Amino acid sequence: MTTTPEARRTPPWLLIAAGSAVIAATYLYLVVWRPESLAAEAGSTGPAALLALVGYLAGSALIIAGAMARMPTSTVALLPIAIAINIVAGQLTNMLGIPLYLDAIGTILVGMLAGPAAGAATGALGNVIWGISISPASLPFSTTQVAIGLLAGLFARWGWTRRVVTGVIAGLVTGAVAAVVSGPIAAFVFGGANASAGRSAIVAVFQTLGLDTLGASIAQGLTVDPLDKAIAFLIALIILRTLPARFSQRFPFAREHSVFHPRRTSVLSRGDGARPAERAPAAAGTRAGDGAGRTGPEERAGGQDGAGEGR
Amino acid sequence: MTPAVHIEGLVYAYPGGVTALNGVDLRIEHGERVAVIGRNGAGKTTMARQLNGIAKPTAGTVTVCGTDTAGATTARLAASVGYVFQNPSDQIFAKTVRADVEFGPRNLGRSAEETARLAEAAMAATDVLDFADHHPYHLSPAERKRVALASVLAMDTPVVVLDEPTTGQDHRSVRRIERIVADLHAAGTTVIAITHDMDFCAESFDRVVAMAQGRVIADGTPAEVFARPEELELARVEPPQISRLAAELGWADQVTTVDGFVEELSRRAGGAAGAPGA
Amino acid sequence: MSTGLSVYRGGDSFVHRLNPVTKLAFVAAVVIAAFGVDSLWWPALLFAALVLPGALWAGVGRRFVLLVFGLIAPFLVILFLLQGLTYPDPGTVLLELGPLAVKTEGLLFAGTTALRLLVMVGAFVLLLLTTDPGTLMSAMQQAGLPPKIAYVVAATMQIVPSFQARANAILQAQQARGMDTSAGGALARGRRLIPLMGPLLLGALTDVENRSIAMESRAFGAATRPTALTVVPDSAAQRAARWAMILAAVAAVALNTLGVL
């Protein structure tokens, strides 16, 4: 088992817990407790911007370190792919002229397949990479991505991803949380402005309606993010249910928590309506074992070496 | 009658400025079987992509079945040119093979019955009917390649372009693709294939177009083209096995196929043996 | 679709040759100072006295200006419109336009935020323009970044262009099957996502297994402590400079909070 030097000193879960605590404390301090000093003095935000930056980034860094420390190679290999999916899917959506972002699909996929910690690490690292390569301005938002990956994993563990309806609801909730978490960064670091003119106009409307910049930023996020994340969850679910069972089998998290409701694929239908649990004896002799109960492409008649040659 | 494909003075430069095609003239009549050969980077795929308007000429004209591609979208040209991409994973998305095969004809505005009929025929031709209701991602790569082919055949276009159809395929699949090319030809479809497989090229095509550095450097029957060592060298192409065998035996007449070879052999042996294939 | 994830073009100035970790410390220091000190002129000074001269010294001035302003200009316009016209807190109203009001405090807030962002984006762009991504990752691993994190960052930066190429190929393949990508309203456009996202995601995920095998074949994650072929030069002076920069930034913030600065 590989561990990084830090991990040898501190157990990974402690790093993740500490990171989450730092982020939560920063948030509570900035938003809920709202110290007096934050009140605009000569139009500035005081130390709020620095606190938001340092607190969020330090928290994200701790979570990344903790989540990656004991990550198996199969999951590590998934991360760059997932982050590339985030980036390219976002660009594709933009190119098609669809008024959404859809730039967290990869993060959501990892959360569902490999669990909350891996999802959080994917979100944060993806944001860091985007930040240190093309768009430094996006770096402070890494905590939002952490929240998305974390929640995708938690909802998967709680079984919300087994049905499309609950999956979409999980996406709505995740989007709402993302909006709330982004608030302080959007308001204190970016002054409520957004590279998108449309989003910024919504902030302007909320401000004229009497909300402060933080409130307006959160409200603006709530108008867009839930829908965006609900659609992203939907796409992620469709894709994952499409992949051969063997794929999700490789991820212990997805296997142990039977994250995806076993769905009979047409490839394997034999006309018996038996539920997977009842069909288990048919699969006896293999070590597939667990309740996922899905059988793979190799079962198709004709002795196709679907797994070995299937790439 | 207008030709299936008419390319005149075609020049194409990538947005970055690199010139990929440097004056291509090519006329392909309806019903021809044409193989386009040449090393990677010679401009084969770039030229083929002009046929359905994925890329537009920087200079010159490309006319497909009478339509100038410069003013037509890829979606419109799709009614004339079916293009099978090299990597089937780039296009398969639907939940079943059948739904995926029906995507093309439906986009072209065919009626539901017509779409179903065309899909059925295409799946039969490519031998994928057995798993018509399976998920495409549960198939082997070779089977997926056939699904991609079926999904283009179902569009029932007068011109079909195949990009590297035999790459990574086993012997049986190659044989099947050879048969599909023959069937398309028999039905009057124009077939254009980009290929590195010279044996496939020799066995299945009537005409070979060799490209190098963005130009057509040889154009003729397989026997003619494979008899031109300098051009082949330029295109970095090794002739088919049978051509090399004939050359090794010092035969002056070019033979490129197994049939042709046996025929020539029996002629040279004095016709003592029976007719080829007997 | 824009391609590539690196703006680095090579170079051999003093700034280029610095250990990337030193440059990273510089970025951290100026960002801390810019955001932590509560004033309008302070971030302006940081940018004009440190960041911009750094870019000129490295000989990347032209690209620096183009990139920084390309990234930030649209944002600044929006920021000034937003906080210039709809600043929510009470303040000195300079001009009223129906529900909108131009306030001194709003303009000040927008100005401070804009200058801080200029420092942040400028410092990062300076780092990226003068640092080879490979050297950056090697140096960070040398400085203690865990190999798994370094791998994810490096691999992502390198595979994104291939993914962009694949997305293009998918788009073309579906257009070749008669899918019209330009027409229709939001719903019709949304429906097109599946034929495009489907192959992209499925193809990518089926790659994962092979990539994982390739990584394991290279003993990735083997128990021993990894060594490094490339050693990025570092010096005692640079190490000292890194601490000095960070301490100076923290001191500035502390002094400001105490009301001295």
Added chain:
Amino acid sequence: MIVFEDFTYAYPTGSAPVLRGIDLVVEEGGFHGVVGASGAGKSTLAMAVAGFIPHAQGGEYAGRVAVGGAVVADTPLPELVTRVGLVQQNPFDQISGARFTVREEIAFGLENLGVEREEMARRVDAVMADLGIAGLADRSPYALSGGQQQVVAVASMLVMRPEVLVLDEPTSQLDPGGARMVVEALGAVRRSGVTVLLVTHALELLAEHADTLHVLVDGEIAAQGPPAETLADDRMEEWGVGRPRYTEAAARARRDGLWEADRALPATLGAAAAGFRAAVRTEGGRR
């Protein structure tokens, strides 16, 4: 040396075994080919040698696979990868992405093993020289052609000094120029004494280079021996493997009495040319 003893394997999600009762001995050193139709179990065989079966896959595993005396199922993967190198089909997936230059990419495996720096530099440079890619040392691995990438993948394995190099259709996605590059690199590998096990559809390549050929049909070894023998087998068509066109032409000629009945069917250009010269002479003489 690779030894399979009554080896049977089924994937965890499959019901029928993909490989059944494989008995196989691959001699140390030399160049060995594995052929078979799609789905015959070739890739599974390659993964079983490299140890990803059973270590990464699980599944039902019976019998024994050993590489150079180490029993694959009992040897941990990190140790196994120093004995067996695996190169797969898609060059893009073979490049780790962890490093930004070819030289560092090749060194990556040694870094993970903790090899000392000078030693590492020596080995990397030697491998690049052997495979003729020294000129690519400072290029980005992602800026290379598919053929060059596959050679870099081969180098990345060789630098770890394995006893066996397993290649699963390494040329199937390459153009002929790229394929030739890889084959030439394999020639260098073979000369260095590493056992090469190559899975491929490129029969002509095996006919020229391989010492032995193993034919897999539906998960079982159907034939093995020198390529000239196995490729001439009349059942190759029915097994879905096919034969080189030379062999096919000679088989057809033999049916027409234009190939000497007691002469073996040829698998290479040289053998075919010799046989046909003889056939034309005798036929001409008889007339």
